Amino acid sequence: xxxxxxxxxxxxxxxxxxxxxxxxxxxxxxxxxxxxxxxxxxxxxxxxxxxxxxxxxxxxxxxxxxxxxxxxxxxxxxxxxxxxxxxxxxxxxxxxxxxxxxxxxxxxxxxxxxxxxxxxxxxxxxxxxxxxxxxxxxxxxxxxxxxxxxxxxxxxxxxxxxxxxxxxxxxxxxxxxxxxxxxxxxxxxxxxxxxxxxxxxxxxxxxxxxxxxxxxxxxxxxxxxxxxxxxxxxxxxxxxxxxxxxxxxxxxxxxxxxxxxxxxxxxxxxxxxxxxxxxxxxxxxxxxxxxxxxxxxxxxxxxxxxxxxxxxxxxxxxxxxxxxxxxxxxxxxxxxxxxxxxxxxxxxxxxxxxxxxxxxxxxxxxxxxxxxxxxxxxxxxxxxxxxxxxxxxxxxxxxxxxxxxxxxxxxxxxxxxxxxxxxxxxxxxxxxxxxxxxxxxxxxxxxxxxxxxxxxxxxxxxxxxxxxxxxxxxxxxxxxxxxxxxxxxxxxxxxxxxxxxxxxxxxxxxxxxxxxxxxxxxx
Amino acid sequence: xxxxxxxxxxxxxxxxxxxxxxxxxxxxxxxxxxxxxxxxxxxxxxxxxxxxxxxxxxxxxxxxxxxxxxxxxxxxxxxxxxxxxxxxxxxxxxxxxxxxxxxxxxxxxxxxxxxxxxxxxxxxxxxxxxxxxxxxxxxxxxxxxxxxxxxxxxxxxxxxxxxxxxxxxxxxxxxxxxxxxxxxxxxxxxxxxxxxxxxxxxxxxxxxxxxxxxxxxxxxxxxxxxxxxxxxxxxxxxxxxxxxxxxxxxxxxxxxxxxxxxxxxxxxxxxxxxxxxxxxxxxxxxxxxxxxxxxxxxxxxxxxxxxxxxxxxxx
Numbered sequence: 001x002x003x004x005x006x007x008x009x010x011x012x013x014x015x016x017x018x019x020x021x022x023x024x025x026x027x028x029x030x031x032x033x034x035x036x037x038x039x040x041x042x043x044x045x046x047x048x049x050x051x052x053x054x055x056x057x058x059x060x061x062x063x064x065x066x067x068x069x070x071x072x073x074x075x076x077x078x079x080x081x082x083x084x085x086x087x088x089x090x091x092x093x094x095x096x097x098x099x100x101x102x103x104x105x106x107x108x109x110x111x112x113x114x115x116x117x118x119x120x121x122x123x124x125x126x127x128x129x130x131x132x133x134x135x136x137x138x139x140x141x142x143x144x145x146x147x148x149x150x151x152x153x154x155x156x157x158x159x160x161x162x163x164x165x166x167x168x169x170x171x172x173x174x175x176x177x178x179x180x181x182x183x184x185x186x187x188x189x190x191x192x193x194x195x196x197x198x199x200x201x202x203x204x205x206x207x208x209x210x211x212x213x214x215x216x217x218x219x220x221x222x223x224x225x226x227x228x229x230x231x232x233x234x235x236x237x238x239x240x241x242x243x244x245x246x247x248x249x250x251x252x253x254x255x256x257x258x259x260x261x262x263x264x265x266x267x268x269x270x271x272x273x274x275x276x277x278x279x280x281x282x283x284x285x286x287x288x289x290x291x292x293x294x295x296x297x298x299x300x301x302x303x304x305x306x307x308x309x310x311x312x313x314x315x316x317x318x319x320x321x322x323x324x325x326x327x328x329x330x331x332x333x334x335x336x337x338x339x340x341x342x343x344x345x346x347x348x349x350x351x352x353x354x355x356x357x358x359x360x361x362x363x364x365x366x367x368x369x370x371x372x373x374x375x376x377x378x379x380x381x382x383x384x385x386x387x388x389x390x391x392x393x394x395x396x397x398x399x400x401x402x403x404x405x406x407x408x409x410x411x412x413x414x415x416x417x418x419x420x421x422x423x424x425x426x427x428x429x430x431x432x433x434x435x436x437x438x439x440x441x442x443x444x445x446x447x448x449x450x451x452x453x454x455x456x457x458x459x460x461x462x463x464x465x466x467x468x469x470x471x472x473x474x475x476x477x478x479x480x481x482x483x484x485x486x487x488x489x490x491x492x493x494x495x496x497x498x499x500x501x502x503x504x505x506x507x508x509x510x511x512x513x514x515x516x517x518x519x520x521x522x523x
Numbered sequence: 524x525x526x527x528x529x530x531x532x533x534x535x536x537x538x539x540x541x542x543x544x545x546x547x548x549x550x551x552x553x554x555x556x557x558x559x560x561x562x563x564x565x566x567x568x569x570x571x572x573x574x575x576x577x578x579x580x581x582x583x584x585x586x587x588x589x590x591x592x593x594x595x596x597x598x599x600x601x602x603x604x605x606x607x608x609x610x611x612x613x614x615x616x617x618x619x620x621x622x623x624x625x626x627x628x629x630x631x632x633x634x635x636x637x638x639x640x641x642x643x644x645x646x647x648x649x650x651x652x653x654x655x656x657x658x659x660x661x662x663x664x665x666x667x668x669x670x671x672x673x674x675x676x677x678x679x680x681x682x683x684x685x686x687x688x689x690x691x692x693x694x695x696x697x698x699x700x701x702x703x704x705x706x707x708x709x710x711x712x713x714x715x716x717x718x719x720x721x722x723x724x725x726x727x728x729x730x731x732x733x734x735x736x737x738x739x740x741x742x743x744x745x746x747x748x749x750x751x752x753x754x755x756x757x758x759x760x761x762x763x764x765x766x767x768x769x770x771x772x773x774x775x776x777x778x779x780x781x782x783x784x785x786x787x788x789x790x791x792x793x794x795x796x797x798x799x800x801x802x803x804x805x806x807x808x809x810x811x812x813x814x815x816x817x818x819x820x821x822x823x824x825x826x827x828x829x830x831x832x833x834x835x836x837x838x
Contacts, residue, residue, distance in 0.1 A: 030692065035796065036605060045562055117572040125566045174576065177606050197605075197615040198788030200692040220692045224786040225796075228671060229687055233786075236678040236686040400801065401555035403563050408570075417563070429564075436566040 027217035029496070029514050030239050031504075032224040036198060039184030041161035042113050043120040043173050050159060052201055052221055054508040056186035057161025060088055060107070061153055062509040065501045066319060067266070067423035069153040072509070073102070073162055073187065083148030083458055090139040094210045096164050097184075097191035104135040109165035111143075113173055120174035125429065125436075126155050126422070129455075148456040150463060154424040157509070162187065189214040189512035199223055215498055215515025231491070234258060240493040243504050246304040247372045252491040261490040262306055264317035265503040269374075269418040270480040271365070271381055274410055276441035279363060283477035288339035290481050291332040293384045299484050302376040307484040312474035314425050314467060315485035321425040321464055323471040329482075336388050345389075353389040362391035363413035366406055368399040377483060378416045407439050415439075416483075423506075425467045426455045431479045442479040528822070535818035542814045543807060547590065550798075550806055551583045557603050558800040577603055579803070590807065599811070600804035604796070609808035613790060617812075619689055620789035623712060623782070624774035626705055630713035631720055631770060636756075636763065639724025643759075644751050646729060655725070658718035670711045670784035677707060687786040708785040712778055716770045723766045727759035734758075761832045768824025772817040 033051060038044035041053040060074040074088040094102040111133040113119045114126075129149035134142045143152065164185050168176055179185070182195050189211060190203035201221040205214045222239065224230045231251045233239040235258065244252065252258050273280035273289070280286060299307040308316045309328035316322045337347075345353040345361055353361035367378040375396065382392045392414065397406070406412040419430060428451045429435050433443040447470060454466045488503045498513040500506070555561065559573055574580040578589070593600060599609040642654040678686035685691065685704050731737065732755055740750050779791035790809065797805035829835050 038606060117568060120573075120576060122562075122565075122569070124569060125564065174606060181605070181607055196692075196788065197612070198619070198793060199689060199786075202692060222688060222692055222786065223788065224687060225792070226783050226786070229674070229784055229786055232671065232674045232679055233686045236674070236682065238678075238686050238688070398555055398799075400558045400561035400799075401553075403561040404556050405554050407563055419563075437564055439563060 027516065028220055029216045029218070029241070029516075030220045030222060032230045032233070032239055032242050033201070033221045034223070034225045036223060037201060037221070038180045039192070040163065040173055040176070040180050041159055042110065042123055042163060043180075045122040045159075048221075048223075050505060051508055052203075053159075053161050054505060055190050055203060055219065055511045056184055056188045056192070057163065058186070058188050058509070059156050059158075059160045059162060060090075061157040063154070063157050063423050063502070063506050067154075067317065067502075067506070068320075069157045072157065073107075074156075077153070079458060083456070084145050086143040086145070086152060087136065088141050088143070090141065091210055092139055094187055095208050096166075096187055097206060098164075098167075099208075100164065100166050102162075102164075102187055103138045104141045105138075106162055106165045107141045108133045108135050109169060110160070110163045113163065113168075114160065119172055123159060126159070148458065150455055150458050151422065151424040151426040154422045158422040190219050193218070209512065212512050214512040219511065219514075234491055234493070237493070240496045241499065241504070242491050244489050244491050245371070245373055246302065246306055246489065248491075249304055249306075249489065257494050258491055259494050261492060261499065261501075262487040263490070263501055263503055264308060264315065264485060265420070265488045266315055266317045266423050267418055267420045267486055268310065268313050268315050268480075268482050269377070269484055269486060270313070270416075270482045272407075272415050272417060272440040272480045274413055274441060275443070275479075276410060277413060279361070279413065282343050284339050284343045285345070286478045286481065287476065288336040288343070289385065289390070290329050290336075290478050291339070292336035292388045292390070293381055293481065293483070294331040295329070295483055296331060298377055298380045302373055302380060303484065303486060306487045306489050308487065310482035310485055312471040313419075313427055313431065313479060313482055314471055317485065318423065318425055320460065321467045323468050325468075326471070326475070329475070333384075333388050340388070340390075347389050351389045352391055360391060361389065362393070364395050365392040366395050366397060366402055366412050366415040368402050368417070369396040370399075373486075374416055381416065381483070410439060410441055418486075425463075427451060428455050440480055444473065444477050444479070447473055447477070447479070531822050531825070535815070535822070538818060539811060539814055543591070543594070543811060544587070546807060546810045547587050547803075548583075550801070550803060551586070553801065556801055557803070559603055586803075590804075594807075594811075599808040602797070602805040602808075603802040604800050604805065605802075609804045612805060613793065613808055613812055616788060616790045616793050619787060620775055620778065620782075620791065622689075623705065623708055623778060623787060623789055624771075626709040627712040627716070627774055627778075628767075628770065630709055631716045632767065634713070635717045635720030636724050636760075639721040639763075640728050640751060640756060640759070642721070643725045643728035643732065643755075644747070651725075654721060658721045661714045661718035664714070666711055666715070666780045667784050669714060670707070670781060673707050673711060674784070687784075689788055708781050708787050711784070712774065712781045716773065719770070720763060720766060724759060724763050727762045728755055731755050731758040757831065761828055761835075764827045764831065765824055768820055768827075771820035771824075772813065775813060775816050 033048040035046055035048040037049040037052040039053060039056060041057050044053065058072045060072060061069040062072040064070045073091055073094065075091050077086055077088045079086050090104060096102055111130065114121050114123045115130060117124060129145050129147055131144040131146045134144065136142050167179060167185055184192055189206055189209040191206045193204040194202040200223060203219040205217050224233060227245065227248060230239060230242045231244065231248050234242050235255055252260055273286055275281055295309055299305065299309060311323055311326050311328055314321055340353060344355050348354045365378055365382060367374050378394050382394055385392050407415055429437040431438060431442055432448050432451050450466055450470045454463060454470065457463045457466060490504065492499060495517045496514065497517055498515045500510045500513060557577060557579065560570055578586065590600065601607065602609050602612050605612050638654050642651040645651060674686045677684040684707055689704050691700050737750060737755065740754055778789060779795045782789045782792040794809040797809055
């Protein structure tokens with residue numbers, strides 16, 4: 001028995017001792033994914049796929065650190081004077097990962113697929129203004145539009161990676177299982193090397209990449225669905241860059257070998273009130289509720305300061321369009337009470353606001369289950385509203401059920417949710433009367449015309465003026481109660497350099513820039 | 524024997540049918556629907572196109588009949604999330620689950636039975652008290668907590684073992700690398716089952732050791748060790764084997780938490796992902812495979828009991 005135990009101990013120490021894990025294969029960048037990706041940017045909207053596809057499949061343009069479109073597969077472009085078409089000159093001598101030449105045919109093929117619902121396209125609504133793409137010559141394409149469409153460039157640099165016609169032609173994109181799951185072919189700085197289902201995707205440097213030579217030899221995307229496990233692996237030196245929630249800050253701050261970065265992202269988190277219900281149809285009520293919530297406390301307490309305070313629905317990350325002249329919406333509970341009284345809501349004996357019919361101001365606030373930032377924000381909103389006599393009951397639901405059963409059919413009173421948008425101020429789909437994505441059922445004729453004009457106006461100065469007017473209008477008639485603009489919190493190995501100052505998804509459009517510090521680690 | 528096997532297999536098929544029907548019904552009734560549709564940015568037309576592509580625009584009964592018709596021919600459909608066929612999706616994960624579950628089972632048996640027997644040999648001794656109390660702790664501690672603590676201690680602080688994954692990605696380091704990745708998740712997965720086996724073994728052995736035949740053996744001057752490890756063990760094993768049989772489904776299907784904490788690419792996590800994403804074909808396939816595993820495991824546990832106890836054979 002003892003001999004057996006001793007032998008076991010010896011073999012265990014052998015196992016533990018002889019191979020200390022190399023603290024990162026020197027030239028391998030390791031990032032987490034939360035799910036197995038599908039390697040096709042047109043049909044895969046999930047976060048895991050989006051991240052890998054940004055590396056494998058460049059678009060015609062990509063966003064720089066100011067979120068302005070700069071050349072990627074296209075080198076130059078020109079809008080027609082009437083704004084009804086755009087001509088793109090493509091980069092010459094680009095090859096696909098399999099060696100085939102890239103040309104205008106691939107661009108046309110990709111957009112034919114994007115516009116065809118039967119292909120399984122998830123990008124059609126992004127490009128609903130596009131009528132079609134014509135090949136001018138082998139390195140020139142022309143986008144025909146149904147109406148002038150200013151967000152075209154930002155959208156081309158967002159999720160619209162270009163697909164290889166020579167491989168995918170002639171069948172449904174969703175049926176190309178081998179391509180989508182194991183052998184994708186793109187034009188990006190890294191090409192596929194190995195896929196282990198449920199575990200990892202390994203990319204290797206593309207020697208014939210058209211841009212600057214990639215700074216690392218390999219990129220490994222490890223499937224690590226649990227964020228606490230991601231943090232542990234970062235601290236153990238098994239991941240190099242992760243994005244975290246404010247709740248995780250305590251486990252990475254002050255840890256040797258880890259640094260914390262933050263970048264504003266194009267998101268607005270908000271409480272949406274269903275404006276088709278009598279309780280929330282009045283702009284005065286929505287404005288009053290906006291004054292009643294202490295956003296500063298939420299940003300400081302729940303988001304640990306990793307957020308910007310909001311004016312309207314256009315986030316501060318869109319530097320060219322955010323209305324920086326106006327101060328954030330203030331916390332003014334007294335104004336809130338006054339406004340609500342003017343709208344007919346007066347406190348009853350127990351402090352709860354009641355209308356003329358004696359009905360209490362009480363409603364259900366939906367929030368998705370499992371995300372601490374959103375759950376805690378919902379609690380803060382509930383408490384702040386309670387202070388002025390508005391009774392919100394929080395109901396947590398699984399995200400899918402919340403969206404499909406309540407938000408899409410608009411069978412809710414209030415919901416705490418967020419929009420992640422392309423780097424453009426166009427919010428036509430979300431806030432114009434009757435649009436599919438206008439889940440809050442907001443309707444304001446002036447806003448409708450401003451948002452229509454905004455997406456049709458090319459001139460940046462005029463455009464800025466239009467969106468400033470929209471943001472001013474939102475002060476009087478808020479479509480939603482914007483809580484904050486979050487900043488993405490990135491935790492990275494101190495050895496990692498060249499991280500673009502962008503949200504992780506946009507940063508991956510520049511994956512050739514990542515590199516490791518050259519102070520060779522001890523083996 | 525053959526008749527027994529055939530009868531049990533028949534029962535098994537019936538169980539699978541019932542399980543599949545119930546699962547399909549519950550899944551279709553669950554709120555939310557496939558996560559592919561849970562994108563607030565989808566337009567009405569896009570949603571309709573996806574629903575018709577996945578075939579979920581049909582009534583549930585039609586969907587189930589279609590599914591059953593194909594399932595009988597061995598086609599469990601393609602996963603909504605992964606696009607690959609459900610069976611091959613499972614096939615790519617099953618070996619990892621078998622490796623993890625098999626190791627955990629070996630640990631459960633290899634640690635649980637000897638410890639339980641040793642504790643029973645001297646009830647009330649220091650060893651017995653340590654074994655009993657530590658098995659209580661192992662039963663009470665949740666797997667995700669134990670997993671995170673082990674990761675903190677062995678991967679983050681001591682940097683002796685990897686924090687997750689089944690191999691070091693991007694580098695091939697061979698068998699040793701695999702073993703190093705296996706240690707922590709296998710320990711966590713084995714912990715609760717091991718504690719259960721310890722307790723069952725201990726109490727079964729205590730009962731056995733009080734039986735007259737043991738007194739008789741002792742009276743004949745047979746050494747206490749031989750009485751315990753040869754005669755006592757065999758007798759106690761009969762009930763312990765059925766407990767081990769009950770561990771198998773938990774090891775295969777219930778490893779989701781351990782697999783998530785250690786980002787182990789196994790089937791338990793796949794099942795959870797499928798359920799959360801309402802990936803109907805994959806949920807059905809995982810349920811069927813796991814249920815089939817349970818059926819087979821319980822048949823095997825019965826067979827093992829027959830081998831150990833001649834009285835059951837004739838029954």
